[in-house]
Each structure stands twice: as structure tokens, then as C-alpha cells.
Amino acid sequence: MEVILINYQAEFIEKFKELVSIDSYSFQERELADFLKAELVANGLRVIEDNTGEKIGGNTGNIIAELPGNDKLPEIVLSAHLDRVSPADNIEPVISGEYLISKGETILAVDDLVGVVTIILLLNSLQENQNEHGKIKVIFTVAEEQGLQGSRYLDPKYYKEADFALVLDGGGDVGQIITDSPYRAAIKAEITGKAAHAGAEPEAGINAIKVASRAINNLQLGRIDAETTANIALIEGGKALNIVPEKAVFSGEVRSQNLTKLKNVLNNIEKVLNEAATYYNGQANLEIRRLYNGYHIEHNNEFLNNLKISAEKIGLSFKTSKSGGGSDANHFNENGLLAFNLGCGIEAAHTKNEKIKLKNIVLIADFVKEIIFQ
Numbered sequence: 001m002e003v004i005l006i007n008y009q010a011e012f013i014e015k016f017k018e019l020v021s022i023d024s025y026s027f028q029e030r031e032l033a034d035f036l037k038a039e040l041v042a043n044g045l046r047v048i049e050d051n052t053g054e055k056i057g058g059n060t061g062n063i064i065a066e067l068p069g070n071d072k073l074p075e076i077v078l079s080a081h082l083d084r085v086s087p088a089d090n091i092e093p094v095i096s097g098e099y100l101i102s103k104g105e106t107i108l109a110v111d112d113l114v115g116v117v118t119i120i121l122l123l124n125s126l127q128e129n130q131n132e133h134g135k136i137k138v139i140f141t142v143a144e145e146q147g148l149q150g151s152r153y154l155d156p157k158y159y160k161e162a163d164f165a166l167v168l169d170g171g172g173d174v175g176q177i178i179t180d181s182p183y184r185a186a187i188k189a190e191i192t193g194k195a196a197h198a199g200a201e202p203e204a205g206i207n208a209i210k211v212a213s214r215a216i217n218n219l220q221l222g223r224i225d226a227e228t229t230a231n232i233a234l235i236e237g238g239k240a241l242n243i244v245p246e247k248a249v250f251s252g253e254v255r256s257q258n259l260t261k262l263k264n265v266l267n268n269i270e271k272v273l274n275e276a277a278t279y280y281n282g283q284a285n286l287e288i289r290r291l292y293n294g295y296h297i298e299h300n301n302e303f304l305n306n307l308k309i310s311a312e313k314i315g316l317s318f319k320t321s322k323s324g325g326g327s328d329a330n331h332f333n334e335n336g337l338l339a340f341n342l343g344c345g346i347e348a349a350h351t352k353n354e355k356i357k358l359k360n361i362v363l364i365a366d367f368v369k370e371i372i373f374q
């Protein structure tokens with residue numbers, strides 16, 4: 001059956017194919033960034049690139065661009081990330097029924113090219129109407145897929161005057177807005193036991209893997225409560241079959257919507273680890289790194305309410321949701337910029353089944369336009 005595309009879908013898919021053919025793994029966004037910088041300049045925006053690339057060991061910084069607008073209207077940040085996860089070599093997007101999918105053994109990279117393409121096409125249509133919208137800042141971040149590193153190093157001076165940000169990087173249908181996202185911390189436990197010959201004198205050793213096992217066994221993992229999760233994800237230790245292992249290391253993460261709960265879980269991990277080390281006469285050290293802060297947007301927020309009005313005006317069903325994951329919106333909110341992560345219809349992100357409904361491609365563009373011209 002032949003699929004008949006409406007004009008905007010065809011335009012989107014053409015631009016999508018062009019951009020997806022440019023490789024853009026995390027820390028290697030250079031080619032895509034240069035391509036987009038030229039597009040932004042062609043659309044009349046002032047463009048700069050920050051020095052985040054150097055700080056995170058990548059070849060590209062965040063791209064910040066500005067389109068002048070009417071001072072009396074809200075200043076809005078439109079944001080998406082440039083990097084994509086693997087496998088993403090030679091992505092071949094094809095239309096299958098009501099979906100855009102990846103034909104080959106790759107992701108589709110609609111996470112987050114749906115955001116990038118929507119923003120670029122929107123800018124094409126904005127040039128003539130500068131009095132009808134406020135100032136628009138476009139922020140394309142790097143290394144989002146690597147723990148939101150691009151937005152972490154982006155200086156808030158670039159966006160501190162904006163009224164709010166629309167981050168175009170969410171799953172869920174268009175009309176869904178993420179108002180809650182968790183705090184996230186990484187943990188790394190290093191256990192030191194004592195090496196000994198496993199056959200000749202095992203009694204002289206302290207088995208670091210046994211310490212790790214006792215600790216992990218005593219930890220509550222998975223879903224701890226409605227807003228808190230914990231995961232032990234990596235483990236290594238030991239050197240050879242005939243040595244009682246002296247070292248073991250395991251790492252993982254904890255997330256919670258609630259900062260007190262996050263701290264409680266981390267404290268408990270430390271307690272359980274120390275108990276296990278003491279039990280076997282070993283030693284343990286726990287390293288904790290806060291990866292990003294969570295946020296909660298009040299449901300009576302004025303701008304959120306405006307988004308609801310915009311959504312309903314174009315027939316979308318408006319819905320707020322809690323996310324178990326982070327996005328660049330976490331860093332924006334932490335740094336004082338009210339940021340909404342918008343559902344863009346991305347499905348099965350980071351898998352070979354990644355896809356998006358053709359309908360959502362149109363709806364997200366309509367929604368963002370409606371917000372800008374409200």
C-alpha cells in the first residue's frame with residue numbers, strides 16, 4: 001500500500017534523512033554540528049559554540065543560537081541534543097504503515113533528531129514573523145546520552161533571561177509533558193580483602209568477592225518505592241583461580257524523585273557495605289557521585305497552564321507525567337530555567353525497534369508553533 005504523506009511529513013522526512021546520514025555519536029558531533037550551524041546562520045540566527053567539547057573530551061561544544069523577536073512576548077528556549085547511541089552506522093529510515101522506522105540493524109536516531117529537525121523546520125517558517133513571537137534561543141547540546149554532560153557544562157548565562165525552555169526529547173505522545181524527573185547518583189564500592197593461596201592456605205585470605213556478595217545480597221534493589229529505584233550494574237574482582245581475591249569492585253546507581261529518599265538509600269548502601277566488610281574483616285570504601293538533580297514543576301505553574309491551553313486548542317490531550325529518567329531539562333531546571341520536556345512520540349528509544357508515528361511528527365511541530373505564537 002502506498003502511503004500518502006502530507007506536505008510537512010514529506011519535508012520532515014527529507015530533512016531527517018539528510019541529518020541521519022551524518023554520523024553523530026556522543027563526543028563526535030562535529031559534522032552534524034557544523035551542518036546545523038550553517039542552517040541556523042542561513043535562517044538569520046546568531047550562532048555560537050561553547051567550549052564544552054574540550055571539557056568533556058569531545059570534539060564539539062554546545063551550539064547556542066538566537067533569533068530576535070518581540071521583547072514583550074516570552075523568550076523561549078528550544079532545545080534538543082545532537083548525539084545518538086549505537087548502533088547507528090548507515091541508518092536507513094523507511095515508512096512502514098503509520099510509522100517511520102529503521103530498516104536495518106540500527107536505531108532510528110529519532111532520539112533526538114525529531115527535536116533537531118522540528119526546530120530547524122520551524123525556524124524556516126519563522127523568519128517572516130518576528131513581531132509575533134518573542135526572542136527564541138536554540139540550544140543543541142552534545143553528549144546528552146552520556147549522563148547529560150553537554151547541558152551540565154553549558155554556562156547558564158546563555159539562557160538565564162529566557163522565560164522557559166521546551167526540551168524536545170521526550171517519549172510519550174505529543175501533549176504529554178514531563179513535570180517530574182528524579183535525582184540520580186552513581187555509586188562505586190571498592191572492597192579490599194587479603195590475597196592468599198587458594199589451595200595452600202585459604203584461611204590466611206579475606207575474600208573480597210564474598211564481602212561484595214554479602215553486601216549486594218543485603219541491598220534492596222530494583223523498585224524501592226513509587227519514586228525510588230536502585231541498581232547494581234557492574235561487578236569485577238579477583239585475579240586467578242588459585243588466589244583468594246583481594247579486590248572486588250561493584251558499581252550502580254540510585255534514583256529518586258525525592259532527595260531525602262535518595263540520601264537515605266545511599267546511606268543504607270554505605271551501612272550495608274560496611275557491615276559486610278566488618279563481618280569478613282575486610283575493608284570497604286563507597287564513592288558517591290551526584291549525576292544530576294531532579295525537579296518537580298508545580299501543576300499550577302503559569303507557563304504549564306499556557307502549554308495546556310495551547311495543547312487543547314489544537315486538539316491534543318494534555319497530560320503531565322513523571323519520568324524515571326533524566327534529560328537536559330534536569331540541568332536547565334536546576335540552574336533556574338523552567339524547562340518542560342515534551343513528549344515527541346519517540347518509541348522504543350535506544351533499540352533497533354525505535355520508531356515514531358508519522359502523525360506525531362506533525363503534531364509536535366504544531367504544538368511548538370502554537371506555544372510560540374500563543
Ligand SMILES: [Zn+2]
Nearest residue numbers: 081111112169
Ligand atoms: Zn534523547
